[in-house]
Amino acid sequence: MEPHLHRLSVDDWQVFKAIRLEALQTESYFFGGRHILEIGLSDDEWEDRLSDPAEGSYWGLYDGDECIGLTGIKKHPNYPDSMVLSSSFIRKEYRGLGLSALYYQTRIDWAREQGYKDVHVAHRSGNDASKAANQKFGFVYTHTEPTTWPDGTMNDKLWYRLEL
Helix, strand or coil: CCCEEEECCHHHHHHHHHHHHHHHHHCCCCCCCCHHHHCCCCHHHHHHCCCCHHHEEEEEEEECCEEEEEEEEEECCCCCCEEEEEEEEECHHHCCCCHHHHHHHHHHHHHHHCCCCEEEEEEECCCHHHHHHHHHCCCEEEEEEEEECCCCCEEEEEEEEEEC
């Protein structure tokens, strides 16, 4: 297996839609139950998510020609010089192979190349795999927010920051 990341463009919207919906359905607890919200998006809405690289980017994780995962980065809503890591998913049969390091390094490098000053990441309380991955890259805990997730559950969101 030679997994590689491919930065997704508008032309990849169908692959993006398929892997994103797979992630939301199979890992609904960690993705906040968003499957019910996103399954009804139009094709144009899926394309729009990939249409402005200045707002952020998504990468598909491929094993050969098959997309087996997804990761993204987007502008922080409150800090214009900051980015937020998002949308990380790897199919279960490919987990535990160190592929999340590829996700982190690619997104951090991209943010640095774009001139951002820092990167933030958050996860639902209890997502120990996400915490372990961000700690390997030197992210520092900043705060906790009580959050009502789209699936209606209340659980803390833990935030971390990496200065670039």
